[in-house]
Amino acid sequence: MTALNLIVVAAEETGEETSYNPLIPANYDILWSTIIFLIIVGVFMWKILPRLQEVLDERAEKIEGGIRKAEEAQSEAAAALEEYTAQLTEARAEAARIREDARSEAGQIVAETRESAAGDAQRLVETAQKHIDAERQQAIVSLRTEVGALATELASRIVGESLKDDARQQRIIDTFLDDLEAQVSADKAKG
Amino acid sequence: MANLALGAATAASSELAADDGDSSGLLGWLTYSDGFHAPTVEEFFPPALFGEGTIFEFNRIMLARVIAAAVLILIFWLVSRKAKVVPTRGQSVVEMLLDFVRTQIVEQVMDKENAKRFLPFLTTLFLAILAFNITGVIPFINMAGTSLIGLPIVMAIWVYVLYLGVGIKQHGLGGYLKTSLFPAGVPKGIYLLLTPIEFLQVFILRPATLALRLAANMMAGHLLLVLCFAATQYFFFEAAGAMKAMGTVTFVAGFAFTLFEIFVAALQAYVFVMLSSVYINMAIEEEH
Numbered sequence: 001m002t003a004l005n006l007i008v009v010a011a012e013e014t015g016e017e018t019s020y021n022p023l024i025p026a027n028y029d030i031l032w033s034t035i036i037f038l039i040i041v042g043v044f045m046w047k048i049l050p051r052l053q054e055v056l057d058e059r060a061e062k063i064e065g066g067i068r069k070a071e072e073a074q075s076e077a078a079a080a081l082e083e084y085t086a087q088l089t090e091a092r093a094e095a096a097r098i099r100e101d102a103r104s105e106a107g108q109i110v111a112e113t114r115e116s117a118a119g120d121a122q123r124l125v126e127t128a129q130k131h132i133d134a135e136r137q138q139a140i141v142s143l144r145t146e147v148g149a150l151a152t153e154l155a156s157r158i159v160g161e162s163l164k165d166d167a168r169q170q171r172i173i174d175t176f177l178d179d180l181e182a183q184v185s186a187d188k189a190k191g
Numbered sequence: 192m193a194n195l196a197l198g199a200a201t202a203a204s205s206e207l208a209a210d211d212g213d214s215s216g217l218l219g220w221l222t223y224s225d226g227f228h229a230p231t232v233e234e235f236f237p238p239a240l241f242g243e244g245t246i247f248e249f250n251r252i253m254l255a256r257v258i259a260a261a262v263l264i265l266i267f268w269l270v271s272r273k274a275k276v277v278p279t280r281g282q283s284v285v286e287m288l289l290d291f292v293r294t295q296i297v298e299q300v301m302d303k304e305n306a307k308r309f310l311p312f313l314t315t316l317f318l319a320i321l322a323f324n325i326t327g328v329i330p331f332i333n334m335a336g337t338s339l340i341g342l343p344i345v346m347a348i349w350v351y352v353l354y355l356g357v358g359i360k361q362h363g364l365g366g367y368l369k370t371s372l373f374p375a376g377v378p379k380g381i382y383l384l385l386t387p388i389e390f391l392q393v394f395i396l397r398p399a400t401l402a403l404r405l406a407a408n409m410m411a412g413h414l415l416l417v418l419c420f421a422a423t424q425y426f427f428f429e430a431a432g433a434m435k436a437m438g439t440v441t442f443v444a445g446f447a448f449t450l451f452e453i454f455v456a457a458l459q460a461y462v463f464v465m466l467s468s469v470y471i472n473m474a475i476e477e478e479h
Contacts, residue, residue: 020232020235020236022232022235022339022340022410023340023403023406024340025340025344026236026248026341027246028242028246028247028248028249028253029252029253029339029342030344030345031246031247032249032253032256032341033339033341033342033344034345036253036260036336036342037319037342037346037349039260039264040260040263040264040315040318040319041349043264043267043268044264044267044311044314044315044318044319045311045312045315047268047271048264048267048268048271049271049289049311049314049315050311051271051272052267052270052271052274052285052286052289054274055274055276056286056289059276062276
C-alpha cells in the first residue's frame with residue numbers, strides 16, 4: 001500500500017520541483033541494465049555470432065574453393081588443348097612423312113618393276129633369238145642332209161651313175177651348199 | 192503518448208477509475224484528455240511494476256529493455272540456428288547488419304587483425320544499442336531502453352574497462368600511461384598543458400560522453416515525441432474550434448519526429464560503436 005501512496009504523492013507533486021536527476025543513475029537502473037546487457041553479450045558472443053561467423057567462413061571457403069576449382073579446370077583445359085595441338089601437329093607431320101615415304105616407295109617399286117620387266121623382256125628376246133638360231137641351225141643341218149641326198153639321187157638318176165661313194169658324195173654336196181649359201185649371202189648383202 | 196503504453200496500465204487505470212465520469216470504454220479511454228501536460232523528467236521515472244524502493248525496482252523502462260533484449264536474442268537465435276551457406280532473405284538482412292558493423296565501422300578504424308579480435312563485442316554492442324534505441328518508437332513500448340542513463344553507463348563502463356585493459360595489456364601500465372598521457376612528438380613544455388587534458392580525456396571524458404550522448408539523445412527524442420503527441424491529443428479531443436486544427440500540425444510534427452527518431456536510433460548506435468572502436472584502437476596503437 002505504501003507503493004500506491006507514493007504514486008498518489010508523486011501525482012500531487014506534479015508541476016512542482018522534483019528530486020529526479022536524469023544524469024544520476026538509480027541503483028535499480030544499473031542493476032537491471034547490467035543483467036540485461038550481460039545476457040545479451042553472453043548470448044551473442046558465445047552462441048549467435050560464432051555460429052553466424054561459421055556460416056560466413058564456410059561460404060567464403062566455398063567461394064574460394066569454387067574459384068580455385070575453376071582455375072584448376074581452366075589450366076587443365078589449357079594443358080589439354082596444348083597437348084592436342086601438339087599431337088595434331090605431330091600427326092600431321094607423320095602423315096606427311098608417310099605420304100612422302102609411300103610416294104618414294106611407289107616410285108622405287110615402279111622403277112624396279114620397270115627394270116625387271118625390261119630384263120625379262122630382254123631375256124625372252126634373247127631366249128627366242130637363241131631358239132630361232134638353234135632352229136635355223138637345225139633346219140640348215142637337216143636341209144643340208146636331205147637336199148644333199150635328194151640332189152645326189154637326182155643327179156645319179158640323171159647321170160646313171162651311183163654316187164655311192166660317201167666321201168665324194170659328201171664333199172660335192174658341201175661344196176654345192178657352200179656355193180649356194182655364199183650366193184644367198186651375196187644376194188642378201190646386195191638386197 | 193508515453194502514458195498510453197505498458198506502464199500506463201498501472202498509473203492510468205487508477206487515475207481513470209476516479210475520472211471515469213464523462214468517458215467509458217476503449218474509445219473513451221483513447222480520446223480522454225484532461226488538459227495539456229508538458230512532459231517532464233518524471234517521464235523517465237515511471238511508477239514501479241514491482242520492487243518499489245529497492246534495488247530490484249522494476250518499472251516499464253526496465254520492461255522495455257527486457258522486451259528489446261528478448262526480441263533481439265530471439266531474432267538472432269532463430270536466424271543463427273537456421274543459418275545456411277546459401278542465405279534466406281532474413282539471414283541476408285542479418286548478415287547485412289553484421290557486414291555493416293564490420294566494414295563500415297570497425298574495419299574503418301582498425302586493421303583487420305585487431306578488427307577480428309574486437310568485432311564480436313562491438314557487433315553485439317551495436318545491435319544491443321540499436322534494439323534498445325528503437326523501442327522508443329515501437330508502439331505500446333514508446334520508451335527507448337537507453338533513455339535512462341543506467342544502461343548507457345553500463346555500456347560505456349564496459350568499453351572504458353575494455354580499452355584500458357587492452358591498452359595496459361599491450362603497453363604495460365607505465366607504457367600505456369606514457370603513450371596516452373605524454374603523446375610523442377610534442378615539445379616538453381606543452382606537456383604541462385597537454386597531460387591534464389589527456390588525463391581528463393582518457394579517464395573521465397571518453398566514457399562520460401559516450402554514456403551522456405546516447406542517453407541525452409534518446410531522452411530528448413522521447414520528450415519531443417511525448418510533447419507532440421500530448422499536444423495532438425489535447426488539440427483534437429479537448430481544445431475548441433480553430434484550435435483543433437493545430438492538432439494537425441503537432442501530429443505531422445510527431446510523425447516527422449518518429450521517423451527522425453528511427454534515424455537517430457541507428458545513428459546513435461553507429462556513433463557509440465564508432466567511438467568505442469576509435470578508443471580501443473587508440474589504446475592498442477603503438478604511437479598516436
